[in-house]
Amino acid sequence: MATAESVVRGTLRPTRWILALAPLVWLVVRAFQGDLGANPIERIEDESGQWTLRFLALSLAITPLIRLTQWGWLIRERRFFGLAAFGYASTHLLVYLGLDQGFDLHDIGEDILKHLWITVGMAAFLLLLPLAITSTKGWIRRLGGARWRALHRLAYVAAFLGCIHFLWSVKKDLTEPIIYSSVFAILMAMRAIRQPRTTR
């Protein structure tokens, strides 16, 4: 066990930044090469949105993983991947506001109010915002462990809203949103099953 742990730890720590930034770099490179297809803005929105969900799933997979492996150091990766998710969510939102809507506040306001899947997506982002802000050691201390943990359960709600946002954005083929939703459902189920034995 100890050797497996040290191998995972030794490779994850130095590669996590590559893991987090590679999709963004790849997206930017293709954008400047004109390699994002006929509707690059739609493509950037799609990919940044999906990477948000992927990193969110990764961060939510850490806790069940720690329970399985007893690798306490993984807890720092939870924050890292949570912040990566927030980074992609911010990219997603900025591209929507700027490139898609041209910062037209009237149109954006109307879109948020009239179209429920936009409302839900915006709500998911707003839930991630306090989590990103309070992700530092200082904030954990200031809030206290119990309150901090309670606050950060908002990540579950954000994940749920993120899946709904994706589901409602799709015209007909629901395959991808269903895959993401299933992954989150499994991660939640793992918590529900383990919870009674570990917390007291």
Add this chain to the structure above:
Amino acid sequence: MLIRRPDDLPSSEITPEAIANDRRRFIGAAGALALGAAAAPAWLKAATPNEVRAALARQDDKVTSFEDATTYNNYYEFGTGKDEPVDQAKDFRPKPWTIEIAGMVKKPRTMGFDDLFRGLPVQDKVYRHRCVEAWSMVIPWQGTPLRDVINRCEPLPSAKFVEFTTLYDPKRMPGQARPILNWPYKEGLRMDEAMHPLALLATGMYGKSLPNQNGAPVKLVVPWKYGFKGIKAIVKIRFTDTMPRTTWAEANSNEYGFYANVNPAVDHPRWSQAKERRIGSILKIPTLPFNGYTDQVASLYAGMDLRKNY
């Protein structure tokens, strides 16, 4: 009225070189916009009011690059991703091809593709193409006015609608193996819409025969309606006195109607139809009623409530 007569269309606009230049210009603009937009949203908004944007975008209604028009396709018979049809349709053989003429006609029959079109005029038409998803293109089609084909079919005076059906053959159209839509795809028009001179059965685009991913060998083009009305790979034309069921209206009747006329005043339940992104540029431009063909087609709908008949 065409947005530009075909003889005015310089061939340079469809050469690969022009496409490459467009692409470079777009990417430069995208970068500049990304930086500029982040720094000065107020300036951006002030500098490009809707009218100016519309004028800029429409001053030439520049033809969409051949590459974009043939790699960004909604054609679920060849995959639900817009970049999938170009790959999944590449081995599709659109010839030989037959088209069944059925329903309220003098003589129901099945005709070979060449027999159906033999002797009928082939016209160049540059049309705006507005997708229900709020993007648009400008495409130079070659095809035969639908009404010439309909006249050849000899419909009975009792026929009020015409229904079109796409090929159903999951072996040749792999997307049909999944029940994403109720295959085969069907579309329809009222007879007066179908007889309108703008309605076209396209057999070519950009001076080439219609690419597989764009609906080879023949697709319907109705430029004042949303793109999903433009049924592809047509194998059957049926005349009827009742409004036909159409695939997207059947899939989601709240979102897609039978008429599907381009209408900036009637939103899709999930997004606004007031603006569109012209493929190849970034900022959205206002969408025009009937996609800019109001003068030609509005009289077809006199007295109709276009909010109810969306």
